[in-house]
Amino acid sequence: TVDPGRAALAALVRTARAEQTVGAVRLVDIAADADDTAAVAAVRSAPGEDVSAVRDGGAHVQRLRPVPEPDALTVPREILPVGGTALLTGGLGGIGREVAGYLLSALGARLLLTGRTPEAGLGGERREALEEFRELGEVAYVSVDAAEGPALEAAVADAERRWGRPLDAVFHLAGADVRDHWDALEAHALTAETADGLAAMMRPKAGGAQALEGLLAARPGTAAVLFSSVNGFFGGSSFGAYAAANAALDGYAERWAAEGRAVRSIAWSMWDRTGMNEGSPLAAAARHRGLRGIDPARGVQLLLAALARPETCLLAGPDPANAYIAPYVTGVRRRGPAGPARAAYSPPEGELEREVAAVWEDVLGVERVGRDDTFFVLGGDSLRVMRMIGRLNERFAAALPVSAVYDHPTVRALAAVLS
Ligand SMILES: NC(=O)c1ccc[n+]([C@@H]2O[C@H](COP(=O)([O-])OP(=O)(O)OC[C@H]3O[C@@H](n4cnc5c(N)ncnc54)[C@H](OP(=O)(O)O)[C@@H]3O)[C@@H](O)[C@H]2O)c1
Known part of the structure; x- marks a missing residue:
C-alpha cells in the first residue's frame, strides 16, 4: 500500500535538484526485504535517475505517458451522476468556482462548498459567486477547515440528511495560498524552509486528504477528485513544501484507487487568470519549462478528459516536447540531467x-x-x-x-x- 508521506519525498528530491541544494541527490525506494546486493546493482543500472524503485531485483523509473483526450466530454456516472451530490473543499476558490459552476449548470448537481472563511466574511468574488450559484441550484456553504475530520464529517452528514441521499463525490481543492512565496523565494528554498512553512502547505492538502480518508471509509461508493500540481511530480524551486504536499495528495489517490475507489488526482500547471496563480510573476518561468498556462474553459475540458480516463494520476498542462519535460516522458532516453544542451564556448565580448x-x-x-x-x-x-x-x-x-x-x-x- 502507498504511504502518502513517503510519496512526498520524491517532490523534495526533485526540488533539491532544481535548487541545486546539494551536488547530487537521488531517491531510491527499496522494499524492506530486498536483497542488498541486488538492490545496489539495480540502482547502478539506472544512472542519472533522480527517483527509482527496486522491486523483484529490478530498477523501475518514473515516466510520464502521453494519453489521448476522449472525444465525449461528460462527467462519468460513476464519478457524479446527473443530479448527484458533491462536496467541494476550497469550493469558492478560483478553480473551485469554475468547477462548481460547471457541475451546477451541466449536471444539476447539489453542492456543499467549504472553506475556512465564515460565510459572513466572504468578500467580493466569492460572495457574488455563492449568490449566483444559489440561483442556479442547491448550494450550501460551510466554514470548515479541510483537515478537521469530525467537523467535515458533521457538515457532510448534515448535507446528506437534507439531500436525502449519500455523497456521490468529493472534489478536494483546498490549498494554502502560495502568493506570499512570490516575494520571498529565498525564504522558501529547501535550505531555509521552516517546519511551520511545511505544515502550512501540508495542512489543507495532505491533512485534508487524511480527513477525507475517514469520511470516505464510511462511504465506499463516493468518488474522489483531487486537485494537485505539476510541482508534485517535477518539484519546484522555492516551492518544495507545496510540491511535497501535492505529491502526498497523489499518494492518497494511489492508495484509494488500490482499494477500489473511483479516484483521480489531477496535477495541474498554472491556470491563467484564476485562483492562487493569478498574476504570478513566475508564469514566464513555468512556460519556459514546458508548463503551459491553462485557460479556465480549457481547464474544465481537461478536468472532464481526466475524469473520463482510467488512470488515477494525471498531469494536465505539461508540453511533452519541451526539453525539460521530455526526459520524463516514456520512450525518451535520459542523457544527463533534464534540459537542452549547453552551447559551444565562445568568450564574452x-x-x-x-x-x-x-x-x-x-x-x-x-x-x-x-x-x-x-x-x-x-x-x-x-x-x-x-x-x-x-x-x-x-x-x-x-x-x-x-x-x-x-x-x-x-x-x-x-x-x-x-x-
Ligand atoms: N490556480 C492554479 O493555477 C493551480 C495550479 C495547480 C494546482 N492548483 C491547485 O488547485 C486547487 C485550487 O486552487 P485555486 O487556484 O482555486 O486556489 P485558491 O483560489 O487560493 O482557492 C483555494 C481555496 O482553498 C481554501 N482553503 C485553504 N486552506 C484551507 C483549509 N485548510 N481548509 C479548507 N479550505 C481551505 C481557501 O478558502 P479559505 O481561505 O476560506 O479557507 C480557498 O478558497 C489548490 O489545491 C491548488 O493547489 C491550482
Missing part, C-alpha cells in the same frame, strides 16, 4: 558581456560562462533569475524586469538589452 557573465558565474556557481550560454541551460531557476536580475539592476542602476531573461536568455542578448 566587451566589458558589459564580461560583467553579465561574471554575475551569472556567481549566481549559478558555474565556471567559464560564454556569450552564447543560456541562463536556464546552466541551471537557472526562478530563484536565480530573481537574484541575477537584482544583481544586474544594482550594478548598472537599471530596472530590468524579471521577464527580460526569458525574452533574452543568453549573455550576449541580455547585455545588449542592458546597453
Whole structure:
C-alpha cells in the first residue's frame, strides 16, 4: 500500500535538484526485504535517475505517458451522476468556482462548498459567486477547515440528511495560498524552509486528504477528485513544501484507487487568470519549462478528459516536447540531467558581456560562462533569475524586469538589452 508521506519525498528530491541544494541527490525506494546486493546493482543500472524503485531485483523509473483526450466530454456516472451530490473543499476558490459552476449548470448537481472563511466574511468574488450559484441550484456553504475530520464529517452528514441521499463525490481543492512565496523565494528554498512553512502547505492538502480518508471509509461508493500540481511530480524551486504536499495528495489517490475507489488526482500547471496563480510573476518561468498556462474553459475540458480516463494520476498542462519535460516522458532516453544542451564556448565580448557573465558565474556557481550560454541551460531557476536580475539592476542602476531573461536568455542578448 502507498504511504502518502513517503510519496512526498520524491517532490523534495526533485526540488533539491532544481535548487541545486546539494551536488547530487537521488531517491531510491527499496522494499524492506530486498536483497542488498541486488538492490545496489539495480540502482547502478539506472544512472542519472533522480527517483527509482527496486522491486523483484529490478530498477523501475518514473515516466510520464502521453494519453489521448476522449472525444465525449461528460462527467462519468460513476464519478457524479446527473443530479448527484458533491462536496467541494476550497469550493469558492478560483478553480473551485469554475468547477462548481460547471457541475451546477451541466449536471444539476447539489453542492456543499467549504472553506475556512465564515460565510459572513466572504468578500467580493466569492460572495457574488455563492449568490449566483444559489440561483442556479442547491448550494450550501460551510466554514470548515479541510483537515478537521469530525467537523467535515458533521457538515457532510448534515448535507446528506437534507439531500436525502449519500455523497456521490468529493472534489478536494483546498490549498494554502502560495502568493506570499512570490516575494520571498529565498525564504522558501529547501535550505531555509521552516517546519511551520511545511505544515502550512501540508495542512489543507495532505491533512485534508487524511480527513477525507475517514469520511470516505464510511462511504465506499463516493468518488474522489483531487486537485494537485505539476510541482508534485517535477518539484519546484522555492516551492518544495507545496510540491511535497501535492505529491502526498497523489499518494492518497494511489492508495484509494488500490482499494477500489473511483479516484483521480489531477496535477495541474498554472491556470491563467484564476485562483492562487493569478498574476504570478513566475508564469514566464513555468512556460519556459514546458508548463503551459491553462485557460479556465480549457481547464474544465481537461478536468472532464481526466475524469473520463482510467488512470488515477494525471498531469494536465505539461508540453511533452519541451526539453525539460521530455526526459520524463516514456520512450525518451535520459542523457544527463533534464534540459537542452549547453552551447559551444565562445568568450564574452566587451566589458558589459564580461560583467553579465561574471554575475551569472556567481549566481549559478558555474565556471567559464560564454556569450552564447543560456541562463536556464546552466541551471537557472526562478530563484536565480530573481537574484541575477537584482544583481544586474544594482550594478548598472537599471530596472530590468524579471521577464527580460526569458525574452533574452543568453549573455550576449541580455547585455545588449542592458546597453
Ligand atoms: N490556480 C492554479 O493555477 C493551480 C495550479 C495547480 C494546482 N492548483 C491547485 O488547485 C486547487 C485550487 O486552487 P485555486 O487556484 O482555486 O486556489 P485558491 O483560489 O487560493 O482557492 C483555494 C481555496 O482553498 C481554501 N482553503 C485553504 N486552506 C484551507 C483549509 N485548510 N481548509 C479548507 N479550505 C481551505 C481557501 O478558502 P479559505 O481561505 O476560506 O479557507 C480557498 O478558497 C489548490 O489545491 C491548488 O493547489 C491550482
